Amino acid sequence: MLFTSYTFIAFLCVMLAAYFLTPKRAQWITLLVGSYVFYAFAGAWYFVFILFTTVSAYIISRLLHRVKQKEDEYISSVKDTLGKEERKAYRARSKKKRFNILLWGLVLNFGVLAVLKYTAFAVTNANNILALFGKEAISVPSLLLPMGISFYTFQTCGYLIDVYRAKVEPEKNIAKLALFVSFFPQIVQGPISRFGELHEQLVAPHKFDLKNFTFGVQRILWGFFKKLVIADRVLVAMNTMLDAPENYKGAYVLLLVILYSIQIYADFTGGIDITIGIAEAMGIRLAENFDRPFSSKSTKEYWRRWHITMGSWFRDYIFVPISVTRPMLRLNKALTPKCGRLVASKVVAYTARTVTWLATGIWHGAGWNFIVWGLLNCLVIIVSESFEPLYKKFHDKFPRLTSSSAYGVFMSVRTFLLMSVIRSLDCYRNVPLTFSMWASMLTFKGIGDIFSGGALELGLGVSDFLIIFIAIAVVFVVSKISDIREKLYQRPVLSAALCVTLFISIIMFGAYSVGYDASQFIYNQF
Amino acid sequence: METVIKMLKELHPDVDFESADGLIDDGILDSLDIVSLVAEIDSEFGIVVPAEEIVPENFNSATALFKLIERLDEE
Numbered sequence: 172m173l174f175t176s177y178t179f180i181a182f183l184c185v186m187l188a189a190y191f192l193t194p195k196r197a198q199w200i201t202l203l204v205g206s207y208v209f210y211a212f213a214g215a216w217y218f219v220f221i222l223f224t225t226v227s228a229y230i231i232s233r234l235l236h237r238v239k240q241k242e243d244e245y246i247s248s249v250k251d252t253l254g255k256e257e258r259k260a261y262r263a264r265s266k267k268k269r270f271n272i273l274l275w276g277l278v279l280n281f282g283v284l285a286v287l288k289y290t291a292f293a294v295t296n297a298n299n300i301l302a303l304f305g306k307e308a309i310s311v312p313s314l315l316l317p318m319g320i321s322f323y324t325f326q327t328c329g330y331l332i333d334v335y336r337a338k339v340e341p342e343k344n345i346a347k348l349a350l351f352v353s354f355f356p357q358i359v360q361g362p363i364s365r366f367g368e369l370h371e372q373l374v375a376p377h378k379f380d381l382k383n384f385t386f387g388v389q390r391i392l393w394g395f396f397k398k399l400v401i402a403d404r405v406l407v408a409m410n411t412m413l414d415a416p417e418n419y420k421g422a423y424v425l426l427l428v429i430l431y432s433i434q435i436y437a438d439f440t441g442g443i444d445i446t447i448g449i450a451e452a453m454g455i456r457l458a459e460n461f462d463r464p465f466s467s468k469s470t471k472e473y474w475r476r477w478h479i480t481m482g483s484w485f486r487d488y489i490f491v492p493i494s495v496t497r498p499m500l501r502l503n504k505a506l507t508p509k510c511g512r513l514v515a516s517k518v519v520a521y522t523a524r525t526v527t528w529l530a531t532g533i534w535h536g537a538g539w540n541f542i543v544w545g546l547l548n549c550l551v552i553i554v555s556e557s558f559e560p561l562y563k564k565f566h567d568k569f570p571r572l573t574s575s576s577a578y579g580v581f582m583s584v585r586t587f588l589l590m591s592v593i594r595s596l597d598c599y600r601n602v603p604l605t606f607s608m609w610a611s612m613l614t615f616k617g618i619g620d621i622f623s624g625g626a627l628e629l630g631l632g633v634s635d636f637l638i639i640f641i642a643i644a645v646v647f648v649v650s651k652i653s654d655i656r657e658k659l660y661q662r663p664v665l666s667a668a669l670c671v672t673l674f675i676s677i678i679m680f681g682a683y684s685v686g687y688d689a690s691q692f693i694y695n696q697f
Numbered sequence: 698m699e700t701v702i703k704m705l706k707e708l709h710p711d712v713d714f715e716s717a718d719g720l721i722d723d724g725i726l727d728s729l730d731i732v733s734l735v736a737e738i739d740s741e742f743g744i745v746v747p748a749e750e751i752v753p754e755n756f757n758s759a760t761a762l763f764k765l766i767e768r769l770d771e772e
Contacts, residue, residue, distance in 0.1 A: 255771070262772060336749035492748040494732050500745065503736035512707070516733035523732075556729075 172212040174359075174445050175398060182209065183449065186355075190453055195376030199350055202373065202453075206355035210318065217317035220287075224280055225349045228327045231276035232334045232341035232348075238269050239337055273335040277328055284324045287314050292537035319358040321534060325484055327352050330366040332488050339367045347374050356449040360442050362460040362480035369457070377454035385666075386656055387452025392673045393649075394444030399681030400642045402437035405430050408629035409598070416604065421616030424595075424608045426626070431598045432591040433643065436465065439478075463650050468582035470551045473590055481534075485527050493523040525549050540596040540605065547593050638680050701763045704737045714759045721753035731756060744769050 172179045186205045193201040210217060242265035246258060253261075291311050298308040330351070333339045342348040351370050412419040412427045419427065443460045450457045458480050467473035474482050493499065499519045506515035525546070532545020566573040592609065599605040617625065627633065649655060659666040705714045708730050712720075720726045726734075734756070735746045744766060755765040 259772070336747075338749060487748075490728070491751050494728075495735050495746060495748055495751065497745070500736055500739050503732070504740060507736070507740075512733055512737075513729075516729055516736065519736070520729050520732045524728075 172209060174442060175395070178212070187449075187452060190377075191379045195378075198376055199347065199374040202354065203346060203350040206350065206353040206358070209355035210353060210358065213318040214315070216315060220283060220317045220320060221323060221353055223283065224323060224327050225345065225352045227276060227279050228331055228352065229342075229345045229348050231272060231279075231331055233343075234272050235269050235331070235334045236341045238265060238272065241265070269335055273331060276331045280324050280328055280331075284320055287316055287320065289533075289537045290314055319360070322361050322363060323352050323358055325481075325534070326363050329363065329484060329488060333366055339370075342370065350374070354450075356446040357457060360439070360446070361478075362443060362446070362458045363484050364458055364480065369455075372455045380454055382660065383454050384452045385660070387448045387450070389656060389659075389666075389670060389673075390444050390448030390451060392448075392670060392677065394441040394446075394448060395677050395681070396642070396673055397437040397441030397444065397646065399441075399677055401639060401646070402434050402441060403681075404631065404635055404639055405434040405437070407635075408626075408631050409434060411629045413598065416599065416608065420608065420611040421614050422612070422618035422621055423625070424612035425615070426621060427598065428588075428591045428595045428612070431595060432465075432587065433639075435594070435597075437646075465587050466583050467586050468579065469586060470548070470555055470589065473586055474548070474552070481531070485531050485534075489530055490523050490527040493526055494519060499523065521553055524553065528552075535597070538600060539602050540600050543602050544593060544596040547596070551589065551593070642676075642680070698759065698763045700741055701759050701766065704734060704741070705759055705762075708733060718758040718760075721757050726756060734762070738766060742766055742770065 172182065182205075186201075189201050189205065190198055207218075210221060242262065245261065246253075249258075291314065294309055294311045298311070301308060330339070334341045342351070347370070350373050351364075351366060354364075354369070354373060357364065409427060409430050412423060440461050447457045447459070460479050460481075462476040462479065464473055464477035467476055499522070502522075503515045503519050506518055510518075528545040528549035529542065530545075531548075532541045532543070535541040535544070572578055592612075595608070596602065596605045599608060626636065631639075652658070659669065702714050705712070705720075709725060712725055714720075717723075717725065731751060735751070738744050738746055746765070746769065750765060750769070755761055
């Protein structure tokens with residue numbers, strides 16, 4: 172059930188009405204039933220996997236909690252009689268036991284994800300190697316990929332790690348945990364929520380609040396506007412170029428790179444706006460996933476502003492744990508006398524960062540393009556970090572230039588272009604082809620063609636480009652106004668007029684009105 | 698506490714660590730510094746800082762870091 176389908180809009184209306192009409196203490200049950208109904212639309216077989224994740228997470232989290240409880244009870248009972256070293260040794264043994272339990276939970280859940288998502292990729296690559304030795308190929312299995320499996324697996328594994336770290340109390344009621352795993356607005360494309368931030372809100376009663384409801388509906392409309400007016404329209408031109416890449420080289424590659432950035436931004440942030448808006452209408456606050464990423468002045472800053480919940484997941488559950496593992500500490504210790512503290516720490520941090528980015532790439536999809544995308548992002552961050560002392564010298568030498576707004580714009584444009592070019596690996600989905608397209612882009616051949624009518628042969632007319640341009644300008648202006656919704660809430664007539672205008676714009680200029688189908692959200696495929 | 702200040706000073710000699718209380722929030726310490734500090738705490742005090750303790754609250758000031766080391770030593 173796509174967010175942009177009439178079925179979903181009908182489902183959402185029924186769901187919101189049911190949620191507020193249900194007695195408060197049972198609202199969470201309505202949410203769970205609604206989430207499962209939503210999931211059922213994707214396919215009955217998918218239930219096997221989401222139920223497996225829920226049940227396994229429930230059992231593992233309860234086991235982790237029981238071992239931790241025993242540990243705490245024992246330590247508190249022998250506090251005055253047992254020495255510090257013995258207490259530490261006991262805690263270490265108990266922690267090891269908990270770690271082994273956690274490991275089971277992670278292997279089971281990531282294992283299912285890995286088998287379903289990456290088997291075909293692994294077999295295809297194995298076949299390439301077998302072909303080199305003249306061996307017979309293995310048949311590539313075609314496995315179903317349950318909707319939202321990457322998102323709910325990561326969210327649930329984050330919960331297990333938080334229980335292991337004793338950061339959260341595990342849920343005693345399996346049905347309530349099932350709601351955390353399957354909450355319908357966010358299951359298809361995130362944001363990846365933390366149990367400590369979301370769970371209490373999901374099971375708490377919520378009164379109908381006009382302000383929350385208004386804000387939620389506004390946000391949903393805003394999401395539809397970005398998705399239907401901008402993303403799906405831009406997609407038409409992109410698809411024309413991607414269907415025959417050999418015909419669109421040189422400056423067309425740059426055009427594609429820029430259009431793809433606009434498209435994925437409008438698509439993904441639009442989807443997240445709808446998700447957050449639905450939750451907000453019910454009084455549930457989800458984590459923000461974007462913070463004006465295209466205004467970032469560096470790659471590092473960009474990744475703090477784009478897909479925030481995914482970035483923080485990888486930081487907290489992969490980068491940090493790897494950085495402080497015993498082998499890494501030993502490596503740091505061994506390198507410090509030879510190369511100095513800074514270099515030793517760099518080796519450790521960069522190793523952890525490379526693994527993290529490799530995992531981020533693999534999470535995005537089963538393809539070499541995603542792996543190369545992850546590693547390229549990592550390389551750019553490491554290189555720019557290494558050049559930081561040089562940048563600092565430059566900034567100190569030319570303070571007036573580097574503090575000017577023009578320089579700020581230059582840095583943002585540079586970051587946008589760099590990130591857009593790397594992202595096009597996802598567009599062509601073929602590494603050698605992407606590299607050859609980048610080489611061709613640098614020639615800027617055909618730039619004149621684009622401006623002398625070539626752009627109008629990509630499936631979009633002048634009016635489409637005009638709509639895209641105006642819509643982007645609207646998105647830009649809105650993003651620049653802080654607390655816009657609070658300001659509008661003080662002026663209800665203006666607020667209502669703008670909402671009606673937004674609604675009419677979606678009807679008139681959205682994908683429904685120009686004869687092509689609303690496409691699936693990009694991140695639904697993960 | 699002196700050792701903690703010394704460890705921090707080695708990373709950023711120009712920062713007044715006695716009074717600074719937003720080392721992470723203000724972007725003074727980055728991930729590279731944290732990796733370096735965790736290794737240094739291991740060498741100096743024989744304490745391994747677990748991943749769950751690597752949160753801004755524990756690294757925002759010299760005092761917070763000192764308290765973390767004391768707590769981990771005590772546990």
